[in-house]
């Protein structure tokens with residue numbers, strides 16, 4: 001079976017990209033899959049959530065900018081049961097460094113081809129810049145977390161436009177595997193937003209919704225996957241169901257849209 005490469009992206013901050021990347025990766029690992037998580041955010045939230053204050057001299061920046069072998073920057077997390085390519089603040093300067101390079105949009109693609117895992121999860125930064133484009137071109141599947149409270153159709157259309165440009169302009173085969181409703185709270189406005197999201201994306205919306213659940217934030221701060229922090233919590237249950245849906249989702253070849 002080919003490695004499934006999933007990019008978790010949405011240019012909006014705070015919609016649970018990182019929380020989803022971490023907990024999805026951990027759940028897939030728990031289900032027996034071999035998983036690697038790539039932190040593509042200069043804010044290194046995934047790295048910090050997994051490893052705490054520990055910093056890594058060599059990280060994804062060195063792969064992208066210095067062409068360092070990706071194998072030599074991989075870290076293992078026992079707590080999450082996954083391999084991680086960490087990030088650090090210097091990644092914020094990577095765009096400037098690779099801007100003049102030919103093939104600058106597919107640097108990550110090239111350096112991740114040889115990885116051998118069941119799943120590669122890429123936690124994208126909250127922007128639509130070159131780092132996100134690199135995250136997208138390195139992947140075949142896109143997972144878009146959307147928080148109904150911040151839902152903006154205009155924002156989603158921008159993201160779709162970038163994805164289409166990546167497909168048409170860069171020969172990428174990426175398609176939306178799913179839209180994930182996150183931080184859901186039962187309220188009139190959020191119910192309306194949820195319906196709008198379902199109307200727009202149809203069956204691309206995952207059946208499971210991630211509820212607003214403080215346990216997720218606590219697990220994040222405790223540097224643990226939510227299932228280890230509190231297996232019975234609503235957050236743990238939701239991410240377990242998400243992993244199940246993703247494992248069962250058969251990625252189809254693109255048919256145009």
Ligand SMILES: Nc1ncnc2c1ncn2[C@@H]1O[C@H](COP(=O)(O)OP(=O)(O)O)[C@@H](O)[C@H]1O
Pocket residue numbers: 012013014015016017018019020045126182183184210211212213214215216217218220235
């Ligand atoms: N379902 C949730 N319930 C409660 N807090 C959440 C939930 N999802 C994410 N959070 C918290 O919200 C904040 C932003 O989430 P994060 O995953 O970092 O978003 P992003 O990566 O999109 O910026 C974090 O403090 C995180 O712990």
Ligand SMILES: [Mg+2]
Pocket residue numbers: 017018019041045046124
């Ligand atoms: Mg994040």
